[in-house]
Amino acid sequence: MNIIVCLKQVPDTESQIKIGSDGVSIVTDDIKWVMNPYDEFGVEEALKLKEKFGGEVTVVGLGPKRVTESIRTALAMGADKGVLVTDDALEGSDALATAKAIAAAIKDLEYDVIFTGQRGVDDDQGLVGAAVAELLDIPQLSLITKVEVAEDGNTVKVERPIEGETLVIESSLPALITAQKGLNEPRYASLPGIMKAKKKPLEEKSLGDLGLDASEFGADARKLKILELTPPPAREAGKIVEGETPQEKAAELAKLLHEEAKVL
């Protein structure tokens, strides 16, 4: 069973987000870059499938050279090889263009299952997985918390929690699965894993290598234009509810929620 995991590098969730002087990008100076947390679930699930069925796990990342580091992390967790799609012309591409380049990098590889995260915790689009699936003409199974590949390796049964119920969905393979929280507990890279990762193959591909036209990528080709980034609306400084005892405070709070906030 050959499995591909798409890996996006994102700012660590601890990061404070500051808006750059151009008003349309963020300041990246102090940012620590990490593997998108949802992609960690993808790597873990891929490794579990490999343990059961054999085969190879390939990690595909797209972005600047720094993404190498996150791909190495996935290799240290146990993935077999990495592909980094990197090209100056990709800088500022929107989700659709990103998906086109990723699909081009995947199309000639062998795969039964592709994992992506359900969304990147940076721009929160959750679009690349579906677009890659569409471009490769395979089914997509989004926001999945359980994956069971049939013994014969031809079909998969997954669980997708939706509002108020959980759907059990069956699909033919190959298919693309987007990982949701709850799918698994990602393993940590072990020290021997980290040592081994240094020797695992990691190939770089440019747009030219993929046979793609650079003019269709990058900030100028964006179909989704960013007009402006702003900080979140500031919340008004709140009230500390007064009272001598918990009962008094509770009584005052209930009154405020009823009379002032009008939510009770």
Add this chain to the structure above:
Amino acid sequence: MAQGVWTIAEQRDGAIRKITYEIVSEGRRLADALGQELTVVLLGSNIKDKAGELGQYGADKVLVCDDPKLDPYTTDAYASVISGLVKEGDPAILLLGASVEGKDLSGRLAAKLDVAMAQDCTVFAIEDGNLVATRPIYAGKAYAKVTFENSFPQMGTARPNVMSLVEPDASRSADIADADFSLDDGALKTKVVDVVKDESGKIDLTEADKIVSGGRGMKGPENYNILEELADLIGASVGASRSAVDAGWRPHSDQVGQTGKVVSPNLYVACGISGAIQHLAGMSTSKVIVAINKDEDAPIFQKADYGVVGDLFDVVPALTEEVKKYL
């Protein structure tokens, strides 16, 4: 030239979901701003009798796609039918809800149509005849105002619980038509084989009007009953911080935050939650935030409209008693 606003209705078991009324209401406002028509596409099996309701919320037209293969929802069937209709109808704007189904469908649809899409928006507006969308990014640590370039339809999904509902008007009615579509069986590669209902009967956090959330301060899974009692009384759903989820006290689906659910209730009550940046990110679009925490320096108080400094094991049960006066 592309004309009109289209929204995709979401229904489950034949009942229209609230998110649908939200996007139909928003679609009506955008259509009015453009001076164009609002069309709602309704898909399902034996669903046509629901089309009238959509008219009362402002639809000018309802395009009905009635087929047993369209119930229950599957990505392949819906994306295939809707992309065909959109190519044919050429709307200027296409709106969906950012529910689980809407997120799943919108991504595939955008890719099929090869258009840009703005996911999980909190504001839509028309500027110079074009759609401008505002969406939280970095889980709400910043907001992006976006527009579309050579990309029709201009496509967006709306965060649940954010768009205001119009009052349904019983005197309004839509022009209801059967859509002309075909569905190729061979193209359907996925199938829903089972549906497991959530026994709690609680509204999902993303759609809840009120949420009572508990963090590490709850000290153990057995103590959530005090939150459940308050929640039951005021019609709230119960959420949790990641610490509570990671400790195994609450299911993954209850986690609020940057790597959990992003929620926008009218009332969010955080009990024993410190207010880490990842948690705040997931609930900062709540309308009214209450924090109950024994540490007066907890960062959650900086975001709370009402803060109670005190032991939650005293305050929460007392609050449960006090709210009874107002119900």
